[in-house]
Amino acid sequence: MTAALLTVALLLNDLEIGVLILGLASLFFLSNVWGLPDKVDFKLDRKIIPDETFGDEDILVELRIRNLTRAAIGNLEIHEVLDDRIIPEKGTNITPASIGANDEAQVLFEFPSPPRANYQIGPMIVRARDPFGFYLTEKKLGAESLSVMPRPERIRGAQLRPRHVGPWPGVIPSRVLGIGTEFYSLREYVPGDDPKRINWKASARYNQLITNETEAERVTDIMIVLDTDVTFFGPTESELFERGVQAAASMASLLLKQGNRVGLVLQGGERGSIPAGFGKRHERRILYLLAAARPGRAAVSTSYVMNLLARRMLPSRAQIVIISPLLDPEIKEGVRKLSAAGYSMLVLSPSPTLPSSFEQKTEEIAFKIIMLERSITLLELGRSSTVVDWPIGVPLSALMSKVRGPRSLVSA
Amino acid sequence: MIVMRLLKINYVLLAPWIILSLPPSALSQQSILVVVIVTIVGLLGMVLGNKTAIVLASVSLLLLIIWGKIASDINKLAQPDSALLLLQFLLVIFLMEASTTALTFGSTMKKLEGKKDDISAEARMRAIEWGGAQLFSLGKLTVAAFGLSLGLLIIGSIISVSFNQLAFSGILVLASVIVIFILLTYGREPESRNEITDQFPLTHSS
Numbered sequence: 001m002t003a004a005l006l007t008v009a010l011l012l013n014d015l016e017i018g019v020l021i022l023g024l025a026s027l028f029f030l031s032n033v034w035g036l037p038d039k040v041d042f043k044l045d046r047k048i049i050p051d052e053t054f055g056d057e058d059i060l061v062e063l064r065i066r067n068l069t070r071a072a073i074g075n076l077e078i079h080e081v082l083d084d085r086i087i088p089e090k091g092t093n094i095t096p097a098s099i100g101a102n103d104e105a106q107v108l109f110e111f112p113s114p115p116r117a118n119y120q121i122g123p124m125i126v127r128a129r130d131p132f133g134f135y136l137t138e139k140k141l142g143a144e145s146l147s148v149m150p151r152p153e154r155i156r157g158a159q160l161r162p163r164h165v166g167p168w169p170g171v172i173p174s175r176v177l178g179i180g181t182e183f184y185s186l187r188e189y190v191p192g193d194d195p196k197r198i199n200w201k202a203s204a205r206y207n208q209l210i211t212n213e214t215e216a217e218r219v220t221d222i223m224i225v226l227d228t229d230v231t232f233f234g235p236t237e238s239e240l241f242e243r244g245v246q247a248a249a250s251m252a253s254l255l256l257k258q259g260n261r262v263g264l265v266l267q268g269g270e271r272g273s274i275p276a277g278f279g280k281r282h283e284r285r286i287l288y289l290l291a292a293a294r295p296g297r298a299a300v301s302t303s304y305v306m307n308l309l310a311r312r313m314l315p316s317r318a319q320i321v322i323i324s325p326l327l328d329p330e331i332k333e334g335v336r337k338l339s340a341a342g343y344s345m346l347v348l349s350p351s352p353t354l355p356s357s358f359e360q361k362t363e364e365i366a367f368k369i370i371m372l373e374r375s376i377t378l379l380e381l382g383r384s385s386t387v388v389d390w391p392i393g394v395p396l397s398a399l400m401s402k403v404r405g406p407r408s409l410v411s412a
Numbered sequence: 413m414i415v416m417r418l419l420k421i422n423y424v425l426l427a428p429w430i431i432l433s434l435p436p437s438a439l440s441q442q443s444i445l446v447v448v449i450v451t452i453v454g455l456l457g458m459v460l461g462n463k464t465a466i467v468l469a470s471v472s473l474l475l476l477i478i479w480g481k482i483a484s485d486i487n488k489l490a491q492p493d494s495a496l497l498l499l500q501f502l503l504v505i506f507l508m509e510a511s512t513t514a515l516t517f518g519s520t521m522k523k524l525e526g527k528k529d530d531i532s533a534e535a536r537m538r539a540i541e542w543g544g545a546q547l548f549s550l551g552k553l554t555v556a557a558f559g560l561s562l563g564l565l566i567i568g569s570i571i572s573v574s575f576n577q578l579a580f581s582g583i584l585v586l587a588s589v590i591v592i593f594i595l596l597t598y599g600r601e602p603e604s605r606n607e608i609t610d611q612f613p614l615t616h617s618s
Contacts, residue, residue, distance in 0.1 A: 008482065017481055019494050022564055023502050025591075026557035034553060074545045091531035092523040096516055096542040105538075108531045131549035132509055 027132060035130025036137065041068040042128075044141035046080075048121055051144065052284065054151035055113040058089070063107040065126055067099045074098045077127040078107050081143070085114045086121075116245070118292045119146040149287040150245050152253035158400040160255075162220045162319035162344035170219030170259045178216020185213045219259045221276045221314050224248050224286075227302045227324035227331070228268030228295045236352045239392070240325055241295040243350040247323050247396055251348075252286045264289055265309050269296025275313045303334025310338055317342040324349055326377045327370075336384050345385030346403070349378065353392045416543060419514040422507050423454025423469055430473050430500050433492070438483030439476075446476070454511075461515050470508035477501055498561055506554040510547055517543040 005021045043066040048059065063080060067073055080093040091109035099105045122143035129136050157171070165174040173182055186202055189209030202210040226248040230237040248264065255262045256278060263276035264286045272289050274282075298305070302324065310320055320338060324331060326349050339345050352371070358364040381387045390399055427450040436443050450469050457465025477500055484491055520539040524532045 005478070008478065016491065016494050016497070017478065019498050019561065019565055020478065020501050022561040023498050023505075023557055026560040026564075027502070027505065027553060030553050030556050030560070034549075034556075074542075074549050076542075088523075090527060090529045091535045092520065094523070095520055095535055095538060096546075097538050098542045098545040107538075108534070110529075110531060131546060131553055132505075 028134060031130045031132050031134045035132070036073070036128060036135045037069050037071045039069065040073065040128050040137040042066060042126055042139050043068055044124055044126060044139060046122065046124060046141060046144060048144055048146055052147045052149060052288075053113055055116060055148045056151075058110050058112055059146060060108065060110045061093075061121060063124055064104060065097075065099065065107070066104045067102060070101050072098070072100045072103075073128045075129045075131055075133075076105070077125075077129075078105070079125045079127070080107075080109075080121070081123055081125070082121065083114070083119045085117075086111050086119060113148055116148045116150055116242075116291055118288065119148070120144075121146050147288050147291045149291045150242075150249040152287070153246060153250040153396055155250050155254045155397045155400050158251070158254060158346075159403055160220070160222070160319050160321075160344065160346065162222075163317035163342060164315050164319075165218035165220050166261070168219045168259060169217060171217050172220045172258075172260070174216045174218045176216050177213050180214040180217040182215045182217070183212055184215040186210050187213055219261065219278075221261045221263075221318040222255050223263045223265060223276060223310055223314050223318070223320050224252055224255075225265045225302065225306050225320065225322045225324070226267065226290070226293065227298075227322065227328065228266070228270075228293055229297045229302070229327050230295050230325050230352075231297055231327070236355060237295060240350055240352050241293075243390070243392070244323050244325065245290055245293050247348055247350065247390070249287055249290050250396055251321055251323070252290075253283060256280075256283045256286075262286065263313050265305060266290070266293055267298045267302045267305055269294030269298075271298055271300075271305075273309055273313070301330045301334075302328050303330040303337075306331075306334050307337055310343060311341075314343070317344070319344045319346070321346045321348065325352065326374050326381075329373075329377070332377055332380050335381055339384035345381075347378075347381050347385055347387045348390060349374075349388065350390045351392070413540070415547060416514045416517050419507070419510055420458045421455070422511065423451050423458065426504065426507055427451040427454060427469070427473065430504070431476060433496075433500070434476060434480035435484055435487070435489050437487060437489070438480050450476075458511060458514070461519060463512060463515060466508065466511045466515070470504055470511075473504045474501065477504070494565060495562060498565070499558060502554050502558050502561075506550055509550050513543060513546045513550070 005017060005024070008017055043064075045064040045066075047062040047064075049062065050057070050059070053059065061080065063078065065076075065078060076097045076099055078095050078097055082088075082093050088109040088111045090111075091107070093109050095107055097105050097107070120143040122141060124141040126139045126141075127136060128138075160172060162172065163175075165172055169179065173180065177184060186199060187210070189198060189203075189211045193211050197211045199210050199212045226244055228241055228244060230240045230244075252262050252264060259278065261276040261278050262282070264272075264274045266272045266289055270292050272292065274285055274289055277285075306320070306322070310318075314320070320343050322331070322335065322345065324347065326347075335345050335347065351374070355367070358367070378387055378389055386403060388399060388403060390396065428447050431439070431443055431447045431450065434443065439446050450472050453465050453472070454469030456462065457467075457469060477497065481492065481497065483489070517539055521536065524536050524539075
């Protein structure tokens with residue numbers, strides 16, 4: 001504009017038009033002198049409280065912007081970039097602010113916990129400008145993650161009996177003598193045996209002291225495979241998917257509490273795997289991956305991934321728990337191969353609910369065919385593994401307590 | 413808050429004052445029509461929170477001021493007062509920026525509407541403080557720029573009257589260009605393209 005005004009002033013030989021240039025130039029000059037300092041520096045900090053949640057509490061985000069410049073910054077824009085699903089209920093994530101020299105501004109906002117997923121909070125962008133916006137300085141603080149994880153349901157116990165057990169005490173019967181709770185055999189009493197273990201009835205019968213022997217209980221290595229392909233079930237797929245995620249979280253939590261090493265393979269819209277490990281931190285890692293689960297069909301078949309990862313991540317004859325609505329017909333072959341390789345297989349299949357109504361007759365027929373195919377798959381899987389058909393409304397805890405040995409089909 | 417509300421109707425006062433002070437022949441005797449158009453565009457921009465409309469109305473006013481001066485030169489009409497011209501010019505720039513400030517303030521307040529908790533109250537206070545500080549800074553810079561320009565104009569006029577020669581006028585123009593160049597680039601590195609702005613566009617600009 002300045003150049004245009006100068007040209008017009010020279011063309012018309014009218015220096016009064018040049019007066020307007022003086023106004024613009026003065027504004028520029030004064031913005032230079034009084035506007036934004038040459039060097040602007042901020043220290044940015046963010047706290048997400050809490051950054052991991054089960055989705056039943058409000059999330060507070062605290063942003064701190066410390067002005068390290070020796071002058072006040074009057075025109076500041078603070079913008080915390082948020083996912084579309086997050087809407088602040090208290091405060092706001094985009095705000096203008098003024099901040100004094102060496103002063104600190106604190107921006108707070110709070111929102112109700114969004115649906116289960118991993119979210120990016122940020123990046124935080126702080127923009128300082130002079131009042132007329134001639135000069136701009138920006139600083140960015142990288143994004144942090146907020147994980148809304150599935151809350152594990154409390155399960156009393158799942159009686160898994162893999163052939164592989166580890167050296168540490170646990171709850172998995174190991175088919176060898178040792179300290180445990182399950183009766184294994186009888187033998188003659190030898191001095192030093194715990195008198196509490198004397199079997200008095202047997203002692204009376206054999207006329208000598210007989211003691212009970214128990215089966216040692218150990219930990220094992222377990223891989224949970226969560227298949228989130230629910231794409232054929234239409235209106236009930238969301239519920240079916242959430243039940244699968246919930247079951248994986250609950251099983252992982254229970255098995256880790258029992259001292260086992262647990263890994264996870266996530267198949268579906270979002271894929272990932274965590275090798276077997278133990279402890280509280282490992283449980284968080286598994287829940288974090290489960291938080292990212294999305295329904296959908298994986299590009300690579302579950303059967304292939306399961307076979308590949310089981311052989312790499314698990315010792316032979318360990319336990320594999322498959323949680324799947326059983327839509328992939330190849331899964332039968334995968335389970336058969338792993339069973340043949342000596343792995344103990346438990347298939348937990350959340351069964352879809354019958355929709356209240358169908359829009360078309362063909363939809364109803366299609367649904368019935370899918371359900372029939374699923375029933376056939378369940379029966380076929382029952383030949384080589386323990387299969388649990390999980391209907392809606394039945395607590396997982398009640399269902400898992402019915403699971404006994406291998407090669408049984410449990411249905412509520 | 414009152415100032416912010418008054419800013420919403422600034423085009424109702426500003427547009428008639430500027431446009432009606434221009435020679436009617438410069439606008440083909442259609443001054444009223446131009447006033448109505450510019451006022452409606454500016455007012456709509458303020459009411460609907462559309463920054464493009466505000467910039468359009470303000471830039472139109474700036475161009476009209478310049479066109480009025482050019483038309484006066486071409487048609488040999490009475491020349492407008494230089495100080496008034498400068499005042500109108502700077503006032504339009506000030507109000508354009510103040511309107512953007514009002515829009516940002518309004519959008520922040522809208523986000524906090526209906527929220528009665530402490531966090532929102534604090535955010536509201538922060539926005540009010542920012543609005544006040546921003547308008548004060550804009551006003552301070554505009555008044556200072558007006559004073560500086562007027563001072564330079566008076567000095568220039570005295571020198572021009574004392575040495576009214578073509579060669580001297582040429583040197584004066586050249587010196588002005590150099591001074592303007594220094595004023596524009598004083599103490600600043602040339603602005604480089606900013607990747608953050610490219611990735612996350614400005615939510616408001618003033």
